[in-house]
Amino acid sequence: MALLTWSNKYSVGVKVLDNQHAAFLRMLNELHGAMMKGQAQAVVGPLLRKLVNYAREHFSTEERLMETAKYPGLAKHREEHRELTGKIAEFVGRFDRGEDSLNIHLLNFLRDWLNNHLREMDHEYEQWLHDHGIH
Ligand SMILES: [Fe+2]
Numbered sequence: 001m002a003l004l005t006w007s008n009k010y011s012v013g014v015k016v017l018d019n020q021h022a023a024f025l026r027m028l029n030e031l032h033g034a035m036m037k038g039q040a041q042a043v044v045g046p047l048l049r050k051l052v053n054y055a056r057e058h059f060s061t062e063e064r065l066m067e068t069a070k071y072p073g074l075a076k077h078r079e080e081h082r083e084l085t086g087k088i089a090e091f092v093g094r095f096d097r098g099e100d101s102l103n104i105h106l107l108n109f110l111r112d113w114l115n116n117h118l119r120e121m122d123h124e125y126e127q128w129l130h131d132h133g134i135h
């Protein structure tokens with residue numbers, strides 16, 4: 001069962017960002033699937049790393065668009081991205097050192113964060129970006 005399924009309620013009305021958000025959900029589900037099957041660290045590790053790199057890439061795309069549109073909420077939004085990136089990096093560090101395994105708490109945390117972030121913060125820039133010609 002998927003951890004989180006993409007639906008239109010997640011749309012932020014900007015094609016490139018919707019595609020990235022959907023890809024991020026797929027990666028999260030993939031990671032969840034691997035964990036549920038009890039796959040080894042050798043499988044989970046690269047999936048986790050892929051997800052983290054993708055999150056970084058997505059955050060920078062999103063921030064670049066907000067910057068282009070001179071979005072007034074950029075600083076606050078960037079701060080939230082930075083906070084999550086830091087938390088995940090900390091976890092990945094522990095995972096790499098073998099101090100931690102991937103667990104359902106982390107996945108639930110990521111799912112909840114994504115769910116809230118998409119529907120609240122990411123949703124807030126939609127109108128502004130549209131008004132500044134970004135679709
Ligand atoms: Fe965001």
Ligand SMILES: [Fe+2]
Nearest residue numbers: 021058062122
């Ligand atoms: Fe986003």
